Amino acid sequence: MKTKGTSVLENSLIWFGAGVSIAEILTGTYFAPLGFGKGVAAILVGHVIGCVLLYLAGLIGGRVRKSAMETVKMSFGSQGGLLFSLLNIVQLLGWTAIMIYDGALAAGGVWNVGSWVWCLVIGGLIVVWILIGIRNLGKLNTVAMAALFILTIILSYVIFTDKGALAVSGEGMSFGAAVELAVAMPLSWLPLISDYTREAEKPVRATAASAVVYGLVSCWMYLIGMGAAIFTGESDIAQIMLKAGLGVVGLLIIVFSTVTTTFLDAYSAGVSSESLSQKLSGKWVAVGAAVLGTAGAILFPMDDITDFLYLIGSVFAPMVAIQIADFFLLHRDRSGVAVDWVSMGLWLVGFVVYRLLMQVDIIVGNTLPDMLITAALCLAVRKTVGKAA
Numbered sequence: 001m002k003t004k005g006t007s008v009l010e011n012s013l014i015w016f017g018a019g020v021s022i023a024e025i026l027t028g029t030y031f032a033p034l035g036f037g038k039g040v041a042a043i044l045v046g047h048v049i050g051c052v053l054l055y056l057a058g059l060i061g062g063r064v065r066k067s068a069m070e071t072v073k074m075s076f077g078s079q080g081g082l083l084f085s086l087l088n089i090v091q092l093l094g095w096t097a098i099m100i101y102d103g104a105l106a107a108g109g110v111w112n113v114g115s116w117v118w119c120l121v122i123g124g125l126i127v128v129w130i131l132i133g134i135r136n137l138g139k140l141n142t143v144a145m146a147a148l149f150i151l152t153i154i155l156s157y158v159i160f161t162d163k164g165a166l167a168v169s170g171e172g173m174s175f176g177a178a179v180e181l182a183v184a185m186p187l188s189w190l191p192l193i194s195d196y197t198r199e200a201e202k203p204v205r206a207t208a209a210s211a212v213v214y215g216l217v218s219c220w221m222y223l224i225g226m227g228a229a230i231f232t233g234e235s236d237i238a239q240i241m242l243k244a245g246l247g248v249v250g251l252l253i254i255v256f257s258t259v260t261t262t263f264l265d266a267y268s269a270g271v272s273s274e275s276l277s278q279k280l281s282g283k284w285v286a287v288g289a290a291v292l293g294t295a296g297a298i299l300f301p302m303d304d305i306t307d308f309l310y311l312i313g314s315v316f317a318p319m320v321a322i323q324i325a326d327f328f329l330l331h332r333d334r335s336g337v338a339v340d341w342v343s344m345g346l347w348l349v350g351f352v353v354y355r356l357l358m359q360v361d362i363i364v365g366n367t368l369p370d371m372l373i374t375a376a377l378c379l380a381v382r383k384t385v386g387k388a389a
Helices: 008-019 022-029 036-064 068-076 080-110 115-132 138-160 175-188 203-232 237-243 247-276 282-299 306-330 341-357 367-385
Strands: none
Touching: 008 138, 008 203, 008 247, 022 080, 022 175, 022 203, 022 237, 022 247, 036 068, 036 175, 036 203, 036 306, 036 367, 068 080, 068 247, 068 306, 068 341, 080 115, 080 237, 080 247, 080 282, 080 306, 080 341, 115 247, 115 282, 138 203, 138 247, 175 203, 175 306, 175 367, 237 247, 247 282, 306 341, 306 367, 341 367
């Protein structure tokens, strides 16, 4: 009997939850020195770039009904794809720990019972979400998303109706660097969006809805962070909530936004592990990822994630550029070979190019130029040596 896939609404709710994130609000505070107008422009440009890429990456998995890391094998070979599965699991473990750390820190600012306690609470709720399972989250996710939507509107109202803009201190960044920081969040989801679109009843619509919903909500979170820094002079989201009298309400926003976002990271770590070995249970690996992430959040400081975001960009931007070129333009599938060394070489070139572009201030950031260069090289090489090489 064929299992019913996820609806467009269910996919939209999943990615709404991914977008409502304390980490995104905190990242938004970095844009304040640009001023409101330039900051908004950088956020919008970055998210348009990032979400177009997110749509294309998700559409690959939706059309071939494969998880994100299984689609990677179509470009890099059955064994070559394992490298990216491992790298993806590592970045997802990192994200799980970072999200729990940020959520616990913010929750502790509202109700100080110890950061480690909040790490355990958030980590425990993520495990509950995983055990319920993505197919059974329907009504629970709808209730959680409706509550988060209302609470986030309240938070936005509090911030943007504050009296006037304040002078923002701190080291500024260039417009291009700000665009890259805006691209970074949707880019971090590229290696896992197909884990959800592969289950969709209507892959094209579900993928489009996922990218659009995530993009809009992510922009909203960035704007909350930037607005908080500009209009309230406060970058600590917990203090903003306390000043606004959003004690319990603020706590709910923090805890549930962290859970709904981090669940996706832990869940996809489990899905990626299944690409390494069919003997592994994705659900229990996901639970393990949540436990390890909780331990990491308790043991290690994770206050500045910008270097982590740029590392993700340098690894996964060229990988997805090669996938997009192979799937949409060259119509290649190399999953039947062990390792496609040409693709591996092209990825390495793309990785190096990204790191070099980080030294150059480009108005549209580093990701788009790097992906265009990598995709162009991929097309040129394939035309020269043949698609099957």
